[in-house]
Amino acid sequence: MRKDSVTKRAFRMYHAYNPKYFPLCFLKTVFREVSPYFNLWMSSEIVTALYEGRGRESVYLLVAVTLFGNLFAQVMNAFFNRSTRIALEVLENNEAAAFYRKTLSLDYDKIENPDIRHLRRKIIENSYINSYGVVNMRYSIENMMSCIVNFVFSVVLFIEMVCRIAKAPFRGLVLFLFAAMLGLMVLTILVKFRSNEKKSLLWDKTGDLLLRENRLGTGFSHDGMDNRIYRQQLITDRLYEKLTKEHLEVVSSAQQKAFVLSIPEQILSYLSEMCTYLIVCFYSTLNVFPVGSVIKYVGYISRIIQNIQNLFFDIGRLRGNEIFLKTYLEYFDIQNDMYQGSLVVEKRSDKKFDIEFKNVSFRYAGSEEYALKNISLDLKVGERLAIVGMNGSGKTTFIKLLCRLYDPAEGEIYMNDFNIRKYDYRQYLDIFSVVFQDYNLLAMPLGNNVASAAVWDAEKAERLLDEVGFGKRYEEMPKKLETPLYKDFDEDGVNVSGGEAQKIALARALYKDAPFIILDEPTAALDPIAEAEIYSKFNEIVGDKTAIYISHRLSSCRFCDKIAVFDKGEIVQIGTHEELLADEKGKYHELWYAQAQYYA
DSSP states (O other): OOGGGHHHHHHHHHHHTOTTHHHHHHHHHHHHHHHHHHHHHHHHHHHHHHHHTOOHHHHHHHHHHHHHHHHHHHHHHHHHHHHHHHHHHHHHHHHHHHHHHHHHHSOHHHHSOHHHHHHHHHHHHHHHHHOTTHHHHHHHHHHHHHHHHHHHHHHHHHHHHHHHHHTSSOHHHHHHHHHHHHHHHHHHHHHHHHHHHHHHHHHHHHHHHHHHHHHHHHHHTTOHHHHHHHTTHHHHHHHHHHHHHHHHHHHHHHHHHHHHHHHHHHHHHHHHHHHHHHHHHHHHHTTSSOTTHHHHHHHHHHHHHHHHHHHHHHHHHHHHHHHHHHHHHHHHTOOOOSOOOOBOOOOOTTOOOOEEEEEEEEOOTTOSSOSEEEEEEEEOTTOEEEEEEOTTSSHHHHHHHHTTSSOOSEEEEEETTEEGGGBOHHHHHTTEEEEOTTOOOOSSBHHHHHHTSSSOOHHHHHHHHHHTTOHHHHHHOTTGGGOBBSSSSOTTOBOOOHHHHHHHHHHHHHHHTOSEEEEESTTTTSOHHHHHHHHHHHHHHTTTSEEEEEOSOGGGGTTSSEEEEEETTEEEEEEOHHHHHHOTTSHHHHHHHHHHTTTO
16 A cells, blocks of 8 residues: 555545535535634724724724624534534444444454454544544544635735735835745744654554553443452552553653644744734835734734644644554455355255265464364254363354354365355355354344344244243233334333343244254353253254254253264264263263252
8 A cells, every 4th residue: 555545545435425525514614714804804994994084884884794794604604514514424424334334244254353353443442532543534634624725815815915015115125024934934834744743653652552541441341240249449440550650651751742842833933923023014104004904914924824834734644644544444455355155055945954074173363272173073954963062162163164154274064065165155154043152132123133134024023932932021022023122222122131132032043944053052041941941942943954052051952863072172972862971981971970960
């Protein structure tokens, strides 16, 4: 990426979120900035009229023009202010939607990649802390619009003064003062430009510290109960005390350095303004300018100088902001590399989808240890497979590979004699219904959550909710399937318990009516009896579908056709409950009796 293309590319992307915003912003700027120039001009005319002793009617007319001119400018400014605010809301909503669409479109392995998660977090936190990134770019462009509009107005009106001076005596002296003023202005710009770059580096370092402080606050913001039980406030106070001390030292040092850097530019700026006053006051004493023109010309020249300096300041701020725009664009530039496949997945009425793992191994990004090692397993259509094992044995990773959220590092997975990588990715995902450990329900109506769609089949949804054991709770809901879950967006929302939420997630898996049903410990919030009842009912409901169950409670999986025992990323046993239990030296026997002693 070329350095000079970063801001341009980011602007094109940002502008596309709402092409109306910046034109409206420019019109708002025109009507906002015209008022001070109009007032300077009219004030000059009124003072001159009073000084020259003109009639009342002339003065009243000038006052009336001033009042009505300001009224018109204010009305137009209010109109464009409102239009700009609405356009900005649309732009920010579209930008946020694009950001999250990008996240949802990434390969799953990239969503879980720590480096990419850090990149996403950095973009969000930089925006919150110092408005770095696209927000800073927007501020700079808006300020540059203001500078350019001001500059144009000032120059147009400044021409009048130049024309008067061209006919006046002592032009050599004035040219010298103009040259001094321009030289000081250029020097001020260069000094300011350089100091802004140094200030950006200072605040960039400060921003890294603020990111750490913000993460600490976020980490402890959800631990209210633990804080009270274990008095973790002592820990947070110590950590905050250390960070606050470091924060104050760094920020104080940065502010001092920034103040020292700003001293030369302030001195040079004052000297430029001094030259302006000398020129205008000198010619006023010679009666080249009317007395009221002192107000007008000093105001115009000061604004020219100030806006040129501000313009270069904003250009410098844009350059300093490029490091954050690069981070923003880097996230949008992430390419998906998971092969999407092209082979059509047959829509078979017999649901015949046989799966075979052949020596499959896998390890997560950044890890040297294998999460799965040399997994070989056949899964036939209509089978009930239970997967058991201790925490960290690779059970959930196995499901992620089966659903092709990840591709194997080694080995292959076949469906109906074809490598699953060859199948159309979206169509392949459609043959699975999964209830993961960390499933999510949305703060939307119950019907939307069951159907995972904008519309739903009410009869089907109600039947499935009843079959998974949610019927009694459903009857208590005031709006039935229209009842919103949770209170995030609706005061009438209904909060559901962990067990009730799991039942809704089970109904959602069944509603999809996919050939494969996978339950990855979704009943952890239920007691053993309730879990056994759910699995028993579920076994009847799934019919001829292929089902995979993962549970820590081995008694819940006795009805399955076969059980695969995972240990340290490998399958150490496969068989029926009776076969595995008969092997007294096997892992299943060990796990079974470790649990059974508590139920004996």
